[in-house]
Amino acid sequence: MTVLQSLPVALGQLPEVTRKLAEGADALDRSGEFPHANLALLQQHGLLGLALPPALGGPxxxxxxxxxxxxxxxxxxxxTALVLCMQYLHLRRLADNPAWPEALKQRVAHEALEQGALINSLRVEPELGSPARGGLPQTVARRVGDGWRLSGHKLYTTGIPGLTWLAVWARSDEPTPRVGSWLVRRDSPGIRIVESWDHLGMRATGSHEVIFEDVPVPLQHAVGLYPHDQPPAPDEAVARDFAQASAALLGALYDGVAHAARDWLVQWLRERVPASLGSPLASLPRVQEAVGGIDQLLLQNRLLLDAACRDWLSASESGLIKVSVTDNAIAVVEKALELTGNHGLSRHNPLQRHYRDVLCGRVHTPQKDSVWIAAGRAALSA
Incomplete structure (x- = not known):
């Protein structure tokens, strides 16, 4: 079903979307089930295709x-937000990506708008780890007749229970292997999911293992291929834009978790009246000071994310924003736990869930060591 709404209408529904999603968050955390209903809700409100440019029919x-x-x-x-974040990062680049055939762009865009079809990259492998740190993928595409056959093993495939399109990072079996992405439909034969995702935080992302066993892929679905020993000169504008979008959207995700923790904390402090005090904890100056420190961190995040969405930033600067926002978000939830003690760690309250979720921000590329090395190298080579 087509869901086309004006941007003001779609964005105006966000408070209600937040409320509805929060109602089922604890159950998803406990079960680890993939949030199919949440994503259907986002499609109902016109949010899954929000990043598509007008050239592809989007807002x-x-x-x-x-x-x-x-x-x-x-x-x-x-x-749910992490799956949405990956969706946006792919769709906003779609129209301007010269590596994609026009018909393929139109198909992916049409399905995203009409059906809420989801897309994400599959890059991490058991032997290689994250490709952001270099190396040749072990996932291999063989030329067979007028197409390809793909075989390999991927880890941490966020959203796989709900994805329609898989952008699989792989190499060809040619004498000089070419590296790039093979765009695979999730319903292709030969795809097997190993349900291994059982993490402490972000438990409902469905980031399971995926095994490809001689999966057929149309010839034109291999995009952006290049000889592994002759990589193309990096497109600085594209790299900078992707880094800035990643910083803004991943930062917004973990900042959102920190805001949820802060909001719960404030309400709890207003309602908690110890017998020895005879008034709410919110009346204590030391508690007010601590909450003020939390709001300072959240203000810093807002200003950093404003800059990531507005200013021209280098890829290095975007990485620094991602790390800073993530660190601030973690610090917010840690400060909230210090104030609440056992109450904050109880499974009956959401604060412990927010803490487990926000810690996952450290894992996403770019990670702190890589960001600091890049920034230091840029400064020292200037």
Missing amino acids: GASLGELRQAVGAVARGEPS
Whole structure:
């Protein structure tokens, strides 16, 4: 079903979306089930195709508007927000990507708008780890007749229970292997999911293992291929834009978790009246000071994310923003736990869930060591 709404209408529904998602967040955390119903809700409100540009029939939301949507979804249920974040990062680049055949772009865009079809990259492998740190993929595509046959093993495939399109990072079996992405439909024969995702946080992302066993892929679905020993000169504008969008959207996700923790904390402090005190904890100056420190961190995040959505930033600067926002978000939830003690760690309250979720921000590329090395190298070579 087509869900086309104006941007003001779609964004105006975000508070209600946050509320509905929050109602089921604890159950998803306990079960680890994939949030199919949440994603259907986002499609109902016209949010899954928000990043598609007008050239592909979409509303063409700005990075700031996409950040607003991801942050609101994360306040309600962050695993859903991570799937949405990956969707936006792929769709906003689609129209301007010269590596994709036009018919393929149109098909992916049409299915995203009409059906809420989801897309994500599959890159991490057991032997290689994250490709962001270099190396040749072990997933191999063989030329067979007028197409390809893909075989390999991928880890941490966020959203796989709900994805329609898989952008699989692989290499060809040619004498000089070419590296790139093979765009595979999830319903292709030969795809097997190993349900191994059982993490402490972001439990409902469905980031399971995927095994490809001689999966057929159309010839034109191999995009952006290049000889592994002759990589193309990096497109600095594209790299900078992707880094900035990643910082803004991933930052918005974990900032959203921190805001949810802060909001719960404030309400709890207003309601908690120890017998020895005879008044709410919120009346204590030391508690007020601590909450003020939390709001300072959240203000810093807002200003950093504003800059990520507005200013021209280098890839290195975007990485620094991602790390700073993530660190601040973690610090917010840690401060909330210090104030609440056993109450915050109880499974009956959401604060412990927010803490487990927000810690996952450290895992996403770019990670802190890589960001600091890149920034230091840029400074020292200037």
